[in-house]
Amino acid sequence: xxxxxxxxxxxxxxxxxxxxxxxxxxxxxxxxxxxxxxxxxxxxxxxxxxxxxxxxxxxxxxxxxxxxxxxxxxxxxxxxxxxxxxxxxxxxxxxxxxxxxxxxxxxxxxxxxxxxxxxxxxxxxxxxxxxxxxxxxxxxxxxxxxxxxxxxxxxxxxxxxxxxxxxxxxxxxxxxxxxxxxxxxxxxxxxxxxxxxxxxxxxxxxxxxxxxxxxxxxxxxxxxxxxxxxxxxxxxxxxxxxxxxxxxxxxxxxxxxxxxxxxxxxxxxxxxxxxxxxxxxxxxxxxxxxxxxxxxxxxxxxxxxxxxxxxxxxxxxxxxxxxxxxxxxxxxxxxxxxxx
Amino acid sequence: xxxxxxxxxxxxxxxxxxxxxxxxxxxxxxxxxxxxxxxxxxxxxxxxxxxxxxxxxxxxxxxxxxxxxxxxxxxxxxxxxxxxxxxxxxxxxxxxxxxxxxxxxxxxxxxxxxxxxxxxxxxxxxxxxxxxxxxxxxxxxxxxxxxxxxxxxxxxxxxxxxxxxxxxxxxxxxxxxxxxxxxxxxxxxxxxxxxxxxxxxxxxxxxxxxxxxxxxxxxxxxxxxxxxxxxxxxxxxxxxxxxxxxxxxxxxxxxxxxxxxxxxxxxxxxxxxxxxxxxxxxxxxxxxxxxxxxxxxxxxxxxxxxxxxxxxxxxxxxxxxxxxxxxxxxxxxxxxxxxxxxxxxxxxxxxxxxxxxxxxxxxxxxxxxxxxxxxxxxxxxxxxxxxxxxxxxxxxxxxxxxxxxxxxxxxxxxxxxxxxxxxxxxxxxxxxxxxxxxxxxxxxxxxxxxxxxxxxxxxxxxxxxxxxxxxxxxxxxxxxxxxxxxxxxxxxxxxxxxxxxxxxxxxxxxxxxxxxxxxxxxxxxxxxxxxxxxxxxxxxxxxxxxxxxxxxxxxxxxxxxxxxxxxx
Numbered sequence: 001x002x003x004x005x006x007x008x009x010x011x012x013x014x015x016x017x018x019x020x021x022x023x024x025x026x027x028x029x030x031x032x033x034x035x036x037x038x039x040x041x042x043x044x045x046x047x048x049x050x051x052x053x054x055x056x057x058x059x060x061x062x063x064x065x066x067x068x069x070x071x072x073x074x075x076x077x078x079x080x081x082x083x084x085x086x087x088x089x090x091x092x093x094x095x096x097x098x099x100x101x102x103x104x105x106x107x108x109x110x111x112x113x114x115x116x117x118x119x120x121x122x123x124x125x126x127x128x129x130x131x132x133x134x135x136x137x138x139x140x141x142x143x144x145x146x147x148x149x150x151x152x153x154x155x156x157x158x159x160x161x162x163x164x165x166x167x168x169x170x171x172x173x174x175x176x177x178x179x180x181x182x183x184x185x186x187x188x189x190x191x192x193x194x195x196x197x198x199x200x201x202x203x204x205x206x207x208x209x210x211x212x213x214x215x216x217x218x219x220x221x222x223x224x225x226x227x228x229x230x231x232x233x234x235x236x237x238x239x240x241x242x243x244x245x246x247x248x249x250x251x252x253x254x255x256x257x258x259x260x261x262x263x264x265x266x267x268x269x270x271x272x273x274x275x276x277x278x279x280x281x282x283x284x285x286x287x288x289x290x291x292x293x294x295x296x297x298x299x300x301x302x303x304x305x306x307x308x309x310x311x312x313x314x315x316x317x318x319x320x321x322x323x324x325x326x327x328x329x330x331x332x333x334x335x336x337x338x339x340x
Numbered sequence: 341x342x343x344x345x346x347x348x349x350x351x352x353x354x355x356x357x358x359x360x361x362x363x364x365x366x367x368x369x370x371x372x373x374x375x376x377x378x379x380x381x382x383x384x385x386x387x388x389x390x391x392x393x394x395x396x397x398x399x400x401x402x403x404x405x406x407x408x409x410x411x412x413x414x415x416x417x418x419x420x421x422x423x424x425x426x427x428x429x430x431x432x433x434x435x436x437x438x439x440x441x442x443x444x445x446x447x448x449x450x451x452x453x454x455x456x457x458x459x460x461x462x463x464x465x466x467x468x469x470x471x472x473x474x475x476x477x478x479x480x481x482x483x484x485x486x487x488x489x490x491x492x493x494x495x496x497x498x499x500x501x502x503x504x505x506x507x508x509x510x511x512x513x514x515x516x517x518x519x520x521x522x523x524x525x526x527x528x529x530x531x532x533x534x535x536x537x538x539x540x541x542x543x544x545x546x547x548x549x550x551x552x553x554x555x556x557x558x559x560x561x562x563x564x565x566x567x568x569x570x571x572x573x574x575x576x577x578x579x580x581x582x583x584x585x586x587x588x589x590x591x592x593x594x595x596x597x598x599x600x601x602x603x604x605x606x607x608x609x610x611x612x613x614x615x616x617x618x619x620x621x622x623x624x625x626x627x628x629x630x631x632x633x634x635x636x637x638x639x640x641x642x643x644x645x646x647x648x649x650x651x652x653x654x655x656x657x658x659x660x661x662x663x664x665x666x667x668x669x670x671x672x673x674x675x676x677x678x679x680x681x682x683x684x685x686x687x688x689x690x691x692x693x694x695x696x697x698x699x700x701x702x703x704x705x706x707x708x709x710x711x712x713x714x715x716x717x718x719x720x721x722x723x724x725x726x727x728x729x730x731x732x733x734x735x736x737x738x739x740x741x742x743x744x745x746x747x748x749x750x751x752x753x754x755x756x757x758x759x760x761x762x763x764x765x766x767x768x769x770x771x772x773x774x775x776x777x778x779x780x781x782x783x784x785x786x787x788x789x790x791x792x793x794x795x796x797x798x799x800x801x802x803x804x805x806x807x808x809x810x811x812x813x814x815x816x817x818x819x820x821x822x823x824x825x826x827x828x829x830x831x832x833x834x835x836x837x838x839x840x841x842x843x844x845x846x847x848x849x850x851x852x853x854x855x856x857x858x859x860x861x862x863x864x865x866x867x868x869x870x871x872x873x874x875x876x877x878x879x880x881x882x883x884x885x886x887x888x889x890x891x892x893x894x895x896x897x898x899x900x901x902x903x904x905x906x907x908x
Binding site for chain 1: 588820
């Protein structure tokens with residue numbers, strides 16, 4: 001087991017390095033750069049100017065009246081001390097950017113945001129507790145609604161209650177959270193006044209966002225549980241259990257439930273990871289100070305350091321949670337073993 | 341089926357049914373019951389909510405987490421909103437910009453109790469009050485300003501607005517590393533006197549001094565903590581309020597400072613600043629009584645339903661929404677002055693503003709916004725289809741025949757799209773010109789504009805001070821924000837002359853001539869003047885219109901704050 005974990009951890013490292021490399025490249029492919037602002041700013045200096053000798057637009061070909069200012073490579077003002085990002089240009093990302101970034105990572109830093117005055121780690125640290133709190137609560141919502149609903153439906157296959165529950169689940173899967181969130185706000189904040197419309201000051205503020213985030217997964221888990229139950233309930237060992245004269249309660253709880261929940265367990269890892277990384281929209285709607293908000297904003301600002309930092313955090317979470325699920329598997333299903 | 345292990349999921353079904361009904365209810369929110377009674381009253385009346393009823397502390401929204409609290413580095417309005425309350429310049433913006441005839445009335449004394457201007461308008465002598473203090477109780481002296489301004493002028497200082505200090509004699513040379521500090525016109529002959537020498541007579545200098553880039557910053561604290569000096573634990577300020585706490589992306593708490601010289605006149609002792617980036621969330625929080633002031637302007641779609649609410653305020657802004665034209669390519673028809681005029685004349689701004697934009701803005705027929713004390717524009721570009729058509733045919737494109745398809749670029753946004761579609765339609769109808777709408781994400785749009793890789797692009801400009809210069813110097817040949825390729829010798833000369841002119845009347849005349857050139861052959865099509873459409877509790881006292889959105893908490897009060905909250 002420990003050898004398996006070690007092996008998985010090592011391969012995870014490789015995965016993360018690949019993700020960093022690809023992300024580093026992709027972020028530089030996005031047009032524009034962090035330096036450009038609405039008005040000329042002092043935050044970047046042009047290290048390589050170019051006069052626009054190519055056509056200004058595809059339609060009209062001609063040379064400009066006067067040399068126009070343009071900048072091929074911007075460099076953040078040296079006084080900003082940003083960390084890894086030195087030159088912003090496409091040509092040199094390969095040999096210098098990658099090396100510089102990796103070196104910074106090794107020293108335990110993710111650099112400084114190019115927009116705010118905080119370091120990337122500081123910013124992620126301040127957002128992560130909210131995102132995790134929200135993720136866990138949403139998972140609880142998902143499990144507490146999803147599993148009972150799925151079992152209920154699964155044990156009443158092809159009856160009216162089954163269809164009704166599954167219809168609701170279908171709606172749950174189909175309604176996107178940017179619709180559900182505002183609807184919940186309209187009803188519970190604006191109409192009934194039970195909750196605040198956004199922000200995070202007390203636990204009560206996390207209820208609506210958790211439901212908004214968790215309901216999709218609840219619906220999905222309900223479908224998975226139902227499917228699992230339908231499969232298991234016909235298995236030989238269930239028949240054996242029944243023929244032993246066990247009560248239906250015993251059969252379902254003791255024997256069927258474990259097997260029926262396997263698909264749910266294997267879904268939990270990705271689901272939890274998705275809850276953590278997928279709270280971007282919900283955080284925005286409910287004005288929560290989580291990581292997702294920073295992710296979106298930094299992408300729009302081309303805040304390279306911040307984008308990469310968030311991607312590294314997200315991918316590490318994803319890899320780690322999948323590992324945890326694999327280990328959980330051996331606990332739930334004795335047939336699964338990772339030792340040769 | 342009664343062998344089943346559960347009975348409770350039946351309740352689950354019931355719950356689900358309730359949830360469904362709830363969704364349906366929320367979706368069919370429109371008041372269907374005209375039969376009177378409580379429900380109808382509640383759904384229809386704009387007075388269904390009371391601002392701030394859920395809070396016992398004065399609360400307003402901030403549209404973004406401030407990128408920095410260092411006044412020397414900041415450039416945005418959320419940052420400014422905080423800086424104007426925790427710091428104080430030599431002078432400060434007054435409560436209102438409305439109804440003033442003299443630009444001097446825009447400012448009130450701050451750290452300086454008075455100032456004098458030399459005959460040639462170039463030397464300002466500020467007399468600092470002796471009881472001005474930092475929030476740590478230390479006295480604030482003239483040398484603090486010298487050091488603060490020097491910091492901004494250091495070569496390579498990463499402040500977006502650093503160049504605004506180049507109005508000071510020798511400032512530009514020092515910032516570019518070619519001049520010595522001794523040659524810079526900021527001197528403190530004694531602790532309570534600050535003498536500033538300017539490059540040009542700058543009538544708007546008092547307003548500049550009331551702007552955050554000119555605010556004092558605590559040298560010792562900055563030296564000790566570096567960039568981290570603005571953290572709540574380290575920050576030292578000098579304004580009416582202290583930064584009591586700061587939760588990233590959530591809220592900032594302000595507390596009246598006990599060391600502030602005018603503390604007796606600060607009525608709101610505390611304020612909560614909620615950071616809410618999503619504009620819908622701001623409206624929601626306002627409706628649920630969590631805010632007294634929306635803080636930021638709300639866009640067309642969000643505000644229309646609230647126009648009748650007594651808390652709605654439309655505040656004219658010192659800003660213009662316009663289209664800029666790339667004139668850098670001589671082969672393009674856009675390089676032809678007649679075409680540019682035709683495009684400007686063919687826009688029916690009355691219908692655009694009143695109908696398309698619900699009358700939320702003010703139509704712009706020239707470039708410098710109205711309401712600027714001491715200035716009036718002399719030229720207009722009124723809607724005139726006949727003249728526009730004539731100009732088109734003079735230029736060889738009668739009824740738009742042979743005119744190439746022109747691209748109209750804007751950054752992705754509902755408002756910009758509305759305007760662009762309307763303009764596209766007017767150009768097609770009135771001139772026979774086909775415009776293709778191109779929307780790009782903000783940063784990509786900025787890149788295209790700054791590299792002058794567009795044909796016609798949406799633009800906006802908010803003035804930095806109440807003087808036409810902040811709008812007109814944009815289009816001087818080498819201005820970094822020109823971005824059109826437009827260069828006009830006569831225009832450049834007029835602006836330079838106006839900059840050097842001491843006589844107010846002559847200066848105004850020069851600026852009016854420059855604006856006339858800009859309207860006649862410049863690279864701009866004015867569309868509308870910005871307004872700030874906000875929600876502010878009608879119970880707040882001291883909230884007056886300000887065209888630069890400067891609403892200092894110092895001027896506000898909310899009588900019976902707690903009683904009101906309890907009553908609701």
